[in-house]
Every structure is written in structure tokens, then in C-alpha cells.
Amino acid sequence: MTKIAIGCDHVGFELKPTIMAYVKTLGYEVIDMGTNSAERTDYPIYGKKVGEAVASGDVDLGILICGTGVGISLAANKVDGIRAVVCSEPYSAELSRQHNNTNVLAFGSRVVGSELAKMIVKAWLDASFIGGRHLRRVDELRAIEAKNDAAFTAVQQSQDARYQD
Incomplete structure (x- = not known):
């Protein structure tokens, strides 16, 4: 539950x-x-x-x-x-x-x-999380939270299929 x-x-x-x-x-x-x-x-x-x-x-x-x-x-x-x-x-x-x-x-x-x-x-x-392009944005937020500029840039540049709608 x-x-x-x-x-x-x-x-x-x-x-x-x-x-x-x-x-x-x-x-x-x-x-x-x-x-x-x-x-x-x-x-x-x-x-x-x-x-x-x-x-x-x-x-x-x-x-x-x-x-x-x-x-x-x-x-x-x-x-x-x-x-x-x-x-x-x-x-x-x-x-x-x-x-x-x-x-x-x-x-x-x-x-x-x-x-x-x-x-x-x-x-x-x-409601529930729909992922896709929104996952990219949440991952960018996680990188900001971690103060990890390299991870932020990597997420932005990623072609990961999970980020596709």
C-alpha cells in the first residue's frame, strides 16, 4: 500500500x-x-x-x-x-x-x-509520471541538485531513447 x-x-x-x-x-x-x-x-x-x-x-x-x-x-x-x-x-x-x-x-x-x-x-x-522528454528534464533537475554541470550537459546532449516521446 x-x-x-x-x-x-x-x-x-x-x-x-x-x-x-x-x-x-x-x-x-x-x-x-x-x-x-x-x-x-x-x-x-x-x-x-x-x-x-x-x-x-x-x-x-x-x-x-x-x-x-x-x-x-x-x-x-x-x-x-x-x-x-x-x-x-x-x-x-x-x-x-x-x-x-x-x-x-x-x-x-x-x-x-x-x-x-x-x-x-x-x-x-x-496522475503518474509520463517520462519521455519529461524524464530528460527531471534528470536535468537532478544534475542541478547534485551541482554536477558535466551531468547536466551530458543529459542535454544525450540521445538516450528514454528521452523520446
Whole structure:
């Protein structure tokens, strides 16, 4: 069963139980990464926790909630191997998985309500990476993350059949 880590700061705390319950109804195992109260806390703590859980393989995917989704996604994106996306509507969520192979989804509880958040989550979870020319781009991102200019150039110049549509 696919495991999904869900984390939030104090602003996302009220929406988190709704999203956790919804994700469970879709057939996923949910791992609660905190926060567990409305007491003010720092979003990087939870972006890091979820990002590290995904990057280590302890979970398959992550979902993050803060006020806008931006801060907590920035924290997650600092973890090597994480491709977190902030979405406020389902179409971008779907394409982020299909084209960018995102592994963490973030949104803002001050930006989207619970029903729109569920639609975003469903679109993201239902989508899958389509590879081809998009794999080349994800491999370029990996080379940037590794600070490996030679690998970046090699990917750009590659005629690898995996990069063809």
C-alpha cells in the first residue's frame, strides 16, 4: 500500500485531519508528521520532516499544508531528491506529476478550502509520471541538485531513447 506522509504548520492544522481522512478513503496509508496543535510553530520543521521521509523511502509521497503552501514547499525542496509543488487548483497538480514527477504536494489553507484541497489531492494522486522528454528534464533537475554541470550537459546532449516521446 502506498504510504503518504502529511505535515503542516499551525495554520494548516485545522485542514490536515480532513485531508488525512480523505486520503485514507482513496486507499492510501497516511503517516501524520505533525504538527499536532494550533500552537504557533515553524513550517520548515514539517517541510523538512516530510521531505526527508519521502527522500529516504520511508514513505512514497508527501502532502504539506501551511498558509499559502509556499514556505513549507520551499523547506521540502531543500531536501535532496524532493520535487515539491505548490498547487491551488487540480490541473497544475496533475501536470506536476505527469511532467515533473513531483513527490510532494503543498497547498495553503488560507488559499484553498477543504473541497478544493480534496480535488487538488485527488488530481495529484491519480496522475503518474509520463517520462519521455519529461524524464530528460527531471534528470536535468537532478544534475542541478547534485551541482554536477558535466551531468547536466551530458543529459542535454544525450540521445538516450528514454528521452523520446
